[in-house]
Amino acid sequence: MTDHDATPDLTGPDLSESYALSINGRDREVADAWLGESLLYVLRERLGLPGSKNACEQGECGSCSVMMDGLLVNSCCVLAADAVDADVRTVEGLAPDGTLTDVQQAFLDAGAVQCGFCIPGLIVSVHDLLDRAPQPDELEVREAISGNLCRCTGYGRILQAVQDVAAARTAADAQEDRP
Amino acid sequence: MTTTTCGPSSTAATGSAPAVTGSAPAVTGSAPVAPPGTRERTQRRVRDGLGTSADRPDGTPKVTGAFAFSSDLHDQRMLWGRTLRSPHAHARIVSIDTSAAAAMPGVVAVLLAEDVPGKATFGLEHTDQPVLARDVVRYEGEAVAIVAAEHPETALRAIRAIEVTYEPLPLLTDPAEAATTDPIHPDGNVFRTLPLRHGDVDATGDVVVEGTYEVGMQDQAFLGPESALALPSDDGGVELFISTQWLHVDRDQVAACLALPADQVHLTLGGVGGAFGAREDVSLQVHVCLLALATGRPVKMLYSRAESFLGHVHRHPARMRYRHHARRDGTLVKVEAEILLDGGAYASSSTAVLANAVCFAAGPYRVEAARIDGQVVRTNNPPCGAMRGFGVVQVCFAHEAQMDRLAAALDMDPVELRLHNALKPGDAIITGQRLTGTAPVREVIEAAMAHPLPPDPREDEPAIALPGGAGLTARREDVRRGTGIAVSIKNLMYSEGFDDYSTARVRLETSPDGEPFATVHSACAEVGQGFVTLAQQITRTALGIERVVLHAADTGVGSAGSTSASRQTWMSGGAVQLACDTVHHGLLERARGVLGVPDEPLVLEPGRVVDPATGAEVAIAQLLRAGPLEATEEHHHAPTSTLDADGQGDAHVSFAFAAHRATVDVDPDLGLVRVLQIATGQDVGRALNPRAVIGQIEGGIAQGVGLAVMEEILVEDGLVRNPSFTDYLIPTALDMPSVAATLIEQPEPGAPFGAKGVGEPPTISSTPAVVAAIRDATGKALTRVPVRAQDIAFGEAGAIPPTAGSTSAG
Numbered sequence: 001m002t003d004h005d006a007t008p009d010l011t012g013p014d015l016s017e018s019y020a021l022s023i024n025g026r027d028r029e030v031a032d033a034w035l036g037e038s039l040l041y042v043l044r045e046r047l048g049l050p051g052s053k054n055a056c057e058q059g060e061c062g063s064c065s066v067m068m069d070g071l072l073v074n075s076c077c078v079l080a081a082d083a084v085d086a087d088v089r090t091v092e093g094l095a096p097d098g099t100l101t102d103v104q105q106a107f108l109d110a111g112a113v114q115c116g117f118c119i120p121g122l123i124v125s126v127h128d129l130l131d132r133a134p135q136p137d138e139l140e141v142r143e144a145i146s147g148n149l150c151r152c153t154g155y156g157r158i159l160q161a162v163q164d165v166a167a168a169r170t171a172a173d174a175q176e177d178r179p
Numbered sequence: 180m181t182t183t184t185c186g187p188s189s190t191a192a193t194g195s196a197p198a199v200t201g202s203a204p205a206v207t208g209s210a211p212v213a214p215p216g217t218r219e220r221t222q223r224r225v226r227d228g229l230g231t232s233a234d235r236p237d238g239t240p241k242v243t244g245a246f247a248f249s250s251d252l253h254d255q256r257m258l259w260g261r262t263l264r265s266p267h268a269h270a271r272i273v274s275i276d277t278s279a280a281a282a283m284p285g286v287v288a289v290l291l292a293e294d295v296p297g298k299a300t301f302g303l304e305h306t307d308q309p310v311l312a313r314d315v316v317r318y319e320g321e322a323v324a325i326v327a328a329e330h331p332e333t334a335l336r337a338i339r340a341i342e343v344t345y346e347p348l349p350l351l352t353d354p355a356e357a358a359t360t361d362p363i364h365p366d367g368n369v370f371r372t373l374p375l376r377h378g379d380v381d382a383t384g385d386v387v388v389e390g391t392y393e394v395g396m397q398d399q400a401f402l403g404p405e406s407a408l409a410l411p412s413d414d415g416g417v418e419l420f421i422s423t424q425w426l427h428v429d430r431d432q433v434a435a436c437l438a439l440p441a442d443q444v445h446l447t448l449g450g451v452g453g454a455f456g457a458r459e460d461v462s463l464q465v466h467v468c469l470l471a472l473a474t475g476r477p478v479k480m481l482y483s484r485a486e487s488f489l490g491h492v493h494r495h496p497a498r499m500r501y502r503h504h505a506r507r508d509g510t511l512v513k514v515e516a517e518i519l520l521d522g523g524a525y526a527s528s529s530t531a532v533l534a535n536a537v538c539f540a541a542g543p544y545r546v547e548a549a550r551i552d553g554q555v556v557r558t559n560n561p562p563c564g565a566m567r568g569f570g571v572v573q574v575c576f577a578h579e580a581q582m583d584r585l586a587a588a589l590d591m592d593p594v595e596l597r598l599h600n601a602l603k604p605g606d607a608i609i610t611g612q613r614l615t616g617t618a619p620v621r622e623v624i625e626a627a628m629a630h631p632l633p634p635d636p637r638e639d640e641p642a643i644a645l646p647g648g649a650g651l652t653a654r655r656e657d658v659r660r661g662t663g664i665a666v667s668i669k670n671l672m673y674s675e676g677f678d679d680y681s682t683a684r685v686r687l688e689t690s691p692d693g694e695p696f697a698t699v700h701s702a703c704a705e706v707g708q709g710f711v712t713l714a715q716q717i718t719r720t721a722l723g724i725e726r727v728v729l730h731a732a733d734t735g736v737g738s739a740g741s742t743s744a745s746r747q748t749w750m751s752g753g754a755v756q757l758a759c760d761t762v763h764h765g766l767l768e769r770a771r772g773v774l775g776v777p778d779e780p781l782v783l784e785p786g787r788v789v790d791p792a793t794g795a796e797v798a799i800a801q802l803l804r805a806g807p808l809e810a811t812e813e814h815h816h817a818p819t820s821t822l823d824a825d826g827q828g829d830a831h832v833s834f835a836f837a838a839h840r841a842t843v844d845v846d847p848d849l850g851l852v853r854v855l856q857i858a859t860g861q862d863v864g865r866a867l868n869p870r871a872v873i874g875q876i877e878g879g880i881a882q883g884v885g886l887a888v889m890e891e892i893l894v895e896d897g898l899v900r901n902p903s904f905t906d907y908l909i910p911t912a913l914d915m916p917s918v919a920a921t922l923i924e925q926p927e928p929g930a931p932f933g934a935k936g937v938g939e940p941p942t943i944s945s946t947p948a949v950v951a952a953i954r955d956a957t958g959k960a961l962t963r964v965p966v967r968a969q970d971i972a973f974g975e976a977g978a979i980p981p982t983a984g985s986t987s988a989g
């Protein structure tokens with residue numbers, strides 16, 4: 001769905017594909033779909049999972065971040081039909097209903113949320129970072145989330161939230177290690 | 180419904196919180212604030228009331244993904260709308276052939292200008308922009324046709340299948356030529372000319388400095404793209420869920436263009452993914468409603484990012500010539516300026532933006548005389564309108580550069596020079612208006628300077644911390660550090676006689692479990708700033724209850740005015756307070772009856788009303804057994820006047836001040852900059868939610884830093900060259916400096932709770948502070964923002980004052 005395609009196509013998209021995706025551990029059927037649909041579009045418009053956001057749909061902002069087979073991806077840049085054999089995790093699948101992950105709670109406590117449009121993508125990104133690097137220094141955090149644009153916060157409270165989670169996890173680990 | 184003015188004149192009646200002078204450290208140190216009238220009477224404080232960093236009511240859904248932004252709305256039967264836009268900046272439409280598009284399977288409607296049933300044009304102040312272009316297009320991206328289709332890809336293919344024949348017309352892209360070129364619109368090419376003459380305009384100073392400055396076109400670049408869902412309603416009207424800044428002004432424009440009575444157009448705020456001025460004008464509102472009515476089905480519209488860059492107004496590019504006159508001791512004698520703003524193809528809010536640029540052309544300084552000539556014109560460039568800072572951003576960049584030039588000419592510390600001329604309460608600005616409220620200009624400057632500078636660079640710092648970052652091209656030994664200061668003044672609320680009132684309805688009742696709760700109904704657009712939190716805090720404190728529910732913002736209650744001009748805390752916060760006061764009154768009335776004390780002054784405490792004389796008390800829940808209490812109130816600010824022929828008059832309600840000190844590292848050969856730190860002092864009146872205030876300050880600074888070093892819509896021959904986040908850069912987490920903020924809390928007389936709006940000032944003086952710091956590091960003149968690599972590497976040298984604060988100031 002690019003804006004700069006020159007030749008008009010007078011036929012309209014072929015809406016006849018059917019396939020199954022694995023989203024947040026559940027099998028989901030997709031029917032009567034166009035093969036050109038992005039994973040982001042299918043999540044949002046076909047599967048009722050609009051938590052992943054669509055700020056650019058060009059791979060530039062990270063608002064659509066999801067985990068695919070354990071890798072952080074921009075779901076706007078993945079064709080849904082290419083995700084057929086993958087394990088897809090979205091922001092909706094991070095915590096059981098009615099609960100929050102430590103990262104989500106820390107975002108609230110630190111005041112990291114304003115309009116919130118960037119936030120689901122950032123939450124997914126920060127989970128990924130802290131799984132890979134439990135004690136990142138400030139530059140590492142900045143680099144890790146530099147693919148997630150936020151226009152409201154200036155990132156200050158977001159960086160605070162990430163540091164708070166890292167510190168709390170480290171403290172919890174130290175507790176566990178104590179004899 | 181009662182109407183109440185809460186301006187300076189009513190201060191005595193409502194009482195004001197005691198003055199707090201000096202500065203409070205960021206986040207900590209703010210005492211809870213009670214609304215006027217309840218402060219003395221409320222002895223025990225309710226949880227999460229005013230002055231606390233209460234949580235956002237929409238916080239949890241925003242971190243789980245459950246919060247519904249307007250782009251998340253979905254209806255089983257909905258169609259997808261899409262807009263065909265002009266590829267030309269100025270052209271005559273010779274013909275439009277929609278037959279191929281209309282014949283495509285899955286296409287349900289294709290509409291053109293002749294399908295608009297009502298008013299053919301819309302606009303905020305002047306309705307000069309066609310809903311759909313009929314004969315002529317005046318900018319790249321102007322809407323020409325709209326389609327509705329079963330699938331977004333079908334809609335996209337359909338607009339590509341519409342054949343439009345254009346005949347290009349001569350381009351007017353240089354704003355300096357607009358006034359003398361043939362009109363490109365029946366309303367002419369000049370939106371407004373505004374002269375200002377203050378004091379002895381022939382006065383001269385011992386020292387005179389001149390400069391010419393330019394500001395590029397900045398975009399608001401909110402993350403949530405324009406989007407809406409429109410549903411035809413049974414009465415022939417339309418229901419619109421929309422992300423906007425001002426529901427009622429949208430409603431009125433939609434109704435006029437659809438030829439519907441206003442009460443058949445019902446708008447509800449869809450979740451808003453940021454705004455910053457770009458949602459003040461109509462974009463897709465009329466289009467999506469037209470399609471819903473034409474098809475009889477729900478229609479969703481969602482702009483792509485490229486379309487968003489073309490589909491909303493931008494910050495006005497500016498060209499400014501300045502001359503400052505001062506005495507040897509640094510006292511400003513006169514400021515002269517010529518300000519030219521490029522308004523682009525349609526008027527939007529251009530006339531008000533110009534008024535701000537002219538009124539604040541001299542900055543937060545006492546100046547004996549001023550001669551300012553401002554003009555905003557029409558061109559074939561993209562339309563410009565509101566963006567955070569609204570006309571003041573442009574002149575602040577220029578007047579602060581001038582202050583540094585003056586400091587250099589006088590061999591005076593730039594901070595000293597600013598302190599020497601800083602406005603004080605009782606002084607007049609160049610419109611002749613006296614500052615009757617607080618004006619802690621000295622305090623904000625001193626607070627900004629008092630923060631420790633960032634640590635010196637370390638040899639072992641990772642390369643990514645150098646200017647240029649991940650490009651890894653700068654070498655530590657080439658990098659030079661600089662600091663700079665800038666100060667700003669911003670008006671709060673609308674100006675020039677405009678009564679931008681706000682309405683709120685508050686209802687107090689008991690839930691089935693017997694607990695009292697309040698419902699607040701306001702049309703105030705929550706765009707991320709946190710009004711929803713504030714409305715709850717005000718209501719909790721005013722009514723002594725914890726449970727406060729927010730009714731969806733919609734046009735089912737009176738207008739709240741726009742979420743802009745740093746006005747909603749004052750205006751809609753004030754309206755909620757007034758409605759709460761009326762309900763509070765009703766509670767006390769009932770309590771007097773129940774306690775049998777008709778004349779006793781009673782006290783509202785959390786959960787109950789108490790008679791302090793006897794200690795007798797009655798629970799709020801019990802008082803509500805007689806039924807709910809409800810009040811709807813309008814809040815009007817103190818009236819302002821228009822500007823006279825000399826640009827003189829009391830045109831503004833209130834003013835807020837901020838100072839920023841920037842520290843940068845620069846590689847002068849490569850022209851690379853890293854902004855390390857912004858230290859700021861900001862005049863906030865009272866911090867009603869300190870954590871939210873810090874969020875506004877940090878976020879505003881990010882946009883100011885963006886304008887200083889990276890953000891510009893590049894327009895060539897009227898065509899936008901970079902409509903994407905690939906090419907229009909906004910600060911990432913790696914670009915954003917650390918922020919050290921001090922809130923200056925001096926309650927503003929006449930402001931509800933003494934609070935000033937906080938959204939705009941951080942964006943205004945952060946830009947010139949960063950540029951001053953780059954000048955300090957490089958010795959370059961840098962008279963244009965954003966500063967580009969070539970301006971640093973190859974730009975001409977400029978006069979550099981002694982480094983900010985190198986003498987005595989902090």
Ligand code: FES
Nearest residue numbers: 057059061062076
């Ligand atoms: S929406 Fe996918 S990166 Fe922006």
Ligand code: FES
Nearest residue numbers: 115116150151152
């Ligand atoms: S909170 Fe608005 S974009 Fe990040």
